[in-house]
Amino acid sequence: MNPYQKLALAISSLMVIVIIGTVGFCIIEGYSFLDSFAVTISLLTTTAIGYGSMIPLSIPGKIFTLVLIIVGVSMVAYAFGTIISLVLEGQIKNLMGRSKMHKKIAGLKDHVILCGAGRVGYHVISRLVMEKVPFVVIDKNEETTKKLMEEGVLFINNDATKDEVLVEAGIKRAKGLITALAGDADNVFVTLTAKELNHDIRIIARGDLAESKPKLIRAGADKVISPSVIGGRRMAISILKPVSVDFVETLIHKKDFEFEIEEIITSGSSPLIGKSLQESQVKQQTGAMIVAIKRKEDIISNPGAAEVIVTGDLLIAIGTRTQLAKLEQLASTRNGKVYGSY
Incomplete structure (x- = not known):
């Protein structure tokens, strides 16, 4: 109790x-x-x-x-x-602290909800904290939430599969949800519930079993991540291309590294619209390099100089923070950063 x-x-x-x-x-x-x-x-x-x-x-x-x-x-x-x-x-102090925490959670907007703070969820928390992204964690394990309180992380000590708990976490105001629970069935249930409560929310789901992926996609997950699959691929690539993997790891995961990868959406008012990459002179103007373009559901990898930029294109660019800031200003709309895994 x-x-x-x-x-x-x-x-x-x-x-x-x-x-x-x-x-x-x-x-x-x-x-x-x-x-x-x-x-x-x-x-x-x-x-x-x-x-x-x-x-x-x-x-x-x-x-x-x-x-x-x-x-x-x-x-x-x-x-x-x-x-x-x-x-x-010392529980009275904790109760007062939780009361303040509930007020902070109630004030969150455009935040991320993380369901599950286990082995996978722990690394998600570390990254979100590093990037200063507003988020709240839902976990029913009291020992886990006690550690979260000590670290100053917003949390709800309850079952993430319950509708009222997701509502308390601000599901209707959130921009994204990551369900990293240990059981695939629980992740399917959370995904279904979250999509029902907020049709526009982006959901990233953990799926340990291969047969769970199509179920999670049907339930409404935008992307399904299998820790075992990603771990296996990364181990294989690390033995085959160790230097490349170290570089990508440093590029994506180290906050103090000079270069970053970022996603930037082009708006209709951007001077880049209607111009090819060669004509826009993005590299010359900003120093950033566009390595891929996502156009609707298609991804154009390593786009050629003749590729024309259109409204709504999501530019995946690499460069220093200053260079990416210039490209962001040129595109006039910021969407956020991409965090990938090798």
């Missing part, structure tokens, strides 16, 4: 006992509501406070009073014990 549930149980139990005591004295002894409430409180706190003379006269009233004292005092002891335990364990 988490701290919220313990505290809620203690407080709700006290309220129920007070209500039962107040109503009971009103019915059995005919006391007024205020007197019944005062007698109940004095019995629960073992203090008379001026109401000691109001002793139940009837047999049912005396029996009710004995039961109320036994049960009520036990519940008061449980409530105070719970509160003291939470204070000693």
Whole structure:
């Protein structure tokens, strides 16, 4: 039972006992509501406070009073014990911290939701933190979320497959969702639910089994990543082309490396529209190099000098941050960065 549930149980139990005591004295002894409430409180706190003379006269009233004292005092002891335990364990501070966290989560917009903070999710978190992308993590493991709290990561300690949990994470305001749960069935369920709640959200799903990929795609995933497949390919390429792999690894994953890869969408007002790569002189003007162009569903790899840029083209470019900033200004619309894996 988490701290919220313990505290809620203690407080709700006290309220129920007070209500039962107040109503009971009103019915059995005919006391007024205020007197019944005062007698109940004095019995629960073992203090008379001026109401000691109001002793139940009837047999049912005396029996009710004995039961109320036994049960009520036990519940008061449980409530105070719970509160003291939470204070000693530092849980009260955590509860206040979680309250602030929920407010921050409620204020998120155009953020990423990560479902699952296990072995795969941990690396996703590291990258999102590095890139300063707003995100929230959903994980039902208390030990995992405790570590996330220590690291200052926004999280929800609950089951990501529940609709209300995704809504709490801001699914309707989010721009992307990564489901990295250990079970493929759970990832399919999260994908289905997320697409139902937000048709426009981009979903990246983890799929360990080959047969899970088509199911995830049908469920609404935009891309399915298999950690084992990617790991195997990378190991093979690392033995065949070690220098190339090291370069790509440095280029994509090291924040302090001078060169970066970025995705930039061209707008209708861009001076690049209607010009070939040779005519636009992108390399000469910005220093950045366009290595691929995504046009609708097609990807043009290593485009030739005669390739004409059209509105909505997604330019995949490589260069320094300064060079990419110039190209971004030239294209006039920024979409974000691409993070690939070899």
